[in-house]
Amino acid sequence: xxxxxxxxxxxxxxxxxxxxKYGLKLGAQSVVAGTNIEETIKSIKELNAHGISCxxxxxxxxxxxxxxxxxAKEQILNVIEAIHEHQVDAHISLKPTQLGLDxxxxxxxxxxxxxxxxxxxxxxxxNFDMEDHGHLDPSFDILDxxxxxxxxxxxxxxxxxxxxxxxxxxxxxxRLRIVKGAYKEPEELAYQDKKAIDANFIKLIEWHLLxxxxxSIATHDHNIINHVKDFVKKNDIPNDKFEFQMxxxxxxxxxxxxxxxxxxxxxxxxxxxxxxxxxMRRLAERPQNLNLVAKQVFNKKTxxxxxxxxxxFVLGRLTKKNKKK
Numbered sequence: 001x002x003x004x005x006x007x008x009x010x011x012x013x014x015x016x017x018x019x020x021k022y023g024l025k026l027g028a029q030s031v032v033a034g035t036n037i038e039e040t041i042k043s044i045k046e047l048n049a050h051g052i053s054c055x056x057x058x059x060x061x062x063x064x065x066x067x068x069x070x071x072a073k074e075q076i077l078n079v080i081e082a083i084h085e086h087q088v089d090a091h092i093s094l095k096p097t098q099l100g101l102d103x104x105x106x107x108x109x110x111x112x113x114x115x116x117x118x119x120x121x122x123x124x125x126x127n128f129d130m131e132d133h134g135h136l137d138p139s140f141d142i143l144d145x146x147x148x149x150x151x152x153x154x155x156x157x158x159x160x161x162x163x164x165x166x167x168x169x170x171x172x173x174x175r176l177r178i179v180k181g182a183y184k185e186p187e188e189l190a191y192q193d194k195k196a197i198d199a200n201f202i203k204l205i206e207w208h209l210l211x212x213x214x215x216s217i218a219t220h221d222h223n224i225i226n227h228v229k230d231f232v233k234k235n236d237i238p239n240d241k242f243e244f245q246m247x248x249x250x251x252x253x254x255x256x257x258x259x260x261x262x263x264x265x266x267x268x269x270x271x272x273x274x275x276x277x278x279x280m281r282r283l284a285e286r287p288q289n290l291n292l293v294a295k296q297v298f299n300k301k302t303x304x305x306x307x308x309x310x311x312x313f314v315l316g317r318l319t320k321k322n323k324k325k
Contacts, residue, residue, distance in 0.1 A: 032271055033270065037075075039271070044056070044083075044088045045088055047269075048089045051260070055267075057093045063100065075272075076099075076115050091119075092119060094112075109142050120151075125153075127175070156176070158180070160200070162191070172212045173212070176212060176215060201224070202224060214241060214242065216243050216244075217244050219245075219246075220246055222254065245268055247268045248269045248270060
């Protein structure tokens, strides 16, 4: 029920719009690395100084117009130029829907080709984030198409899908980020039980560590992280075959600890004002994440003690007050 609640909030366009306007009042700077490229590069440099690499996500929701997708493409191209100019240790994560997948397949393909081509010219990796089940096949199709021309692309495998094992085997020669999954999916397509998802998550991680190209293990769960540490040691898997990944603003001490221990570590760095849907999905994926950032995300001015639910309430109050003015 809690997962469904957060998913519902992430898909609420009213709250997403309100969050863009009132994000700073709700402490959004604790979960996004900046609202613009300059701020984001500064955050990346700070992480790099601790031996942490970054994957950069230009946040965006509900893109159904070509001009919006084109604007997102130009912003991502600008990020690529900034990464190259500042020579920071970072690559790109993007969502095909933000680049026009819900508008037209070929329009989206061309947008992604331009991004991947620019990144390739600078030796920058591009990761295709996977979304809900309705977007999986066309997203994989775009990946397949661009892989014929470029070798700097990879994608995400979501462990809650029954098809995940088949997908990870098909894409074993790609750099893959393995996650649990953060969308509400039907019972006939995805595991619903946390224990089943965790078990499949570990199964996929182990398989790709043994058989794949490079594995990005995206989790904040220290139990899974410790399991992976033991697994790679027992199987003599070198550190250059994998990395741990966490979200910006989550478990900062553990991020620094893993990097200091010599593990490759990458922080998922979102930026922009369109942060609300992204953050709600992170809480849907693992409601315990709320405990990791609650004190940072909701500052004293909001007077919230009930976490995200209260945050949604505050957004509504702020918007109503604005309408009355």
